[in-house]
Amino acid sequence: MKIQIAPSILAADFIHLQSEVDSVLAAGADWIHVDVMDGHFVPNLTMGPIVVEALRARTDCPLDVHLMVERPEQMIPWFAQAGATSISVHAEATPHLHRALQLIRSYGLQAGMAVNPATGLTSLDYIYDQLDYLLIMTVNPGFGGQSMISATLKKVRSANERLAQLGRTDVPVEVDGGVSVHTIGDLAAAGARIFVAGSAVFQAQDRRQAIAALRAAAQQTSGSRNA
Ligand code: DX5
Ligand code: ZN
Numbered sequence: 001m002k003i004q005i006a007p008s009i010l011a012a013d014f015i016h017l018q019s020e021v022d023s024v025l026a027a028g029a030d031w032i033h034v035d036v037m038d039g040h041f042v043p044n045l046t047m048g049p050i051v052v053e054a055l056r057a058r059t060d061c062p063l064d065v066h067l068m069v070e071r072p073e074q075m076i077p078w079f080a081q082a083g084a085t086s087i088s089v090h091a092e093a094t095p096h097l098h099r100a101l102q103l104i105r106s107y108g109l110q111a112g113m114a115v116n117p118a119t120g121l122t123s124l125d126y127i128y129d130q131l132d133y134l135l136i137m138t139v140n141p142g143f144g145g146q147s148m149i150s151a152t153l154k155k156v157r158s159a160n161e162r163l164a165q166l167g168r169t170d171v172p173v174e175v176d177g178g179v180s181v182h183t184i185g186d187l188a189a190a191g192a193r194i195f196v197a198g199s200a201v202f203q204a205q206d207r208r209q210a211i212a213a214l215r216a217a218a219q220q221t222s223g224s225r226n227a
Pocket of ligand 2: 008033034035066176196
């Protein structure tokens with residue numbers, strides 16, 4: 001499974017969003033990760049579908065929308081129509097996770113389940129047939145620039161094992177939070193394949209070099225779980 005590097009625009013300079021996105025795409029980013037926060041599910045408020053629409057007018061690159069919102073069902077159509085490629089919803093945020101994933105897929109988009117650091121993987125057993133990727137939060141969601149919680153590595157490993165038991169080795173594990181050249185090797189060795197990186201990319205002096213270094217470090221240790 002290919003390594004994907006997805007810079008999170010949460011760490012971008014918003015007054016220059018267009019050139020920020022152009023710059024990471026030119027530097028080799030595979031996806032753009034869009035962190036949507038509602039001020040309820042997480043203690044921060046960020047961007048809505050208008051930003052996704054503006055990005056979509058600018059690029060054909062995959063736009064990975066991470067909904068850190070309560071009751072995501074009502075917002076899924078907004079982001080689908082705005083041009084998202086994939087949408088993840090938190091297992092903690094809705095009593096209707098299965099329905100939310102179905103709704104994402106009904107727009108022809110990739111559906112992801114996201115889980116906070118303290119949330120287990122039990123739901124996986126019941127929704128795995130509706131899943132295109134699994135987002136494991138490696139920090140508590142809400143803010144960029146935090147350190148990876150190392151206990152989440154164990155969850156990345158268990159997730160890959162469970163997905164294999166469920167016959168879904170095609171479902172990649174995405175990790176989000178505290179991804180850097182220092183942590184990405186362990187995450188890749190644990191079986192993560194999609195890496196969200198905010199500060200590690202946007203705060204780098206040389207973004208091309210930063211993305212190349214992340215990719216190289218991930219590729220170096222991902223071998224054991226690479227097909
Ligand atoms: C956290 C967000 C992350 C965040 C990652 O709630 O979901 O995507 O932007 O930022 P870094 O890479 O700086 O930890
Ligand atoms: Zn995110």
